[in-house]
Amino acid sequence: GDSVTQMEGPVTLSEEAFLTINCTYTATGYPSLFWYVQYPGEGLQLLLKATKADDKGSNKGFEATYRKETTSFHLEKGSVQVSDSAVYFCALNDYGGSQGNLIFGKGTKLSVKP
């Protein structure tokens, strides 16, 4: 079945460092792809999304490009801040299955040190 694989964490960076969190997916169709973020003590929030190949989602300085040829949707940010410390989840919309079920990766914890 469809699945999402994220790089294992935790990832620890210094403030202003460059961030990449890898995400690859397996899907039979053409899913939409998402990044969600979970700050400590909170639920998940949508960070960005892309609905078709070569689309780039962006928000709050984060970017991810839907790469069909490599089945990837890597999250990047040029200069991280302490406030970016959170858990990041890659997900796909398995709409070809039942009721638009989102399939999530296991999450990658990011810690940014001042």
Place this chain on the structure above:
Amino acid sequence: ETGVTQTPRHLVMGMTNKKSLKCEQHLGHNAMYWYKQSAKKPLELMFVYSLEERVENNSVPSRFSPECPNSSHLFLHLHTLQPEDSALYLCASSQDAGTGPDLGPLHFGNGTRLTVT
């Protein structure tokens, strides 16, 4: 301020207890969800309700019983749980639970941290 409110934030219960988790959404959405978040595991979808009708049940044990009395409220009734059921239970809502290419976004509550002793 989240548009999805969950209570309680924390719950400790014994294996013989009966308790309920509550979720309320103020977004006018038509679909609501229960997810289970355990350490080191992907989020697990438990139940989906669309317009108050259950449309998805991912083989969840019967000791978890959902209830959706209207499109704004969702409950998860718990009884005779096991220690491995300890987890963060997240409620979410979305405009629709359709099958098109643009599902999202899901709006999550802050979760109920459940500990089963």
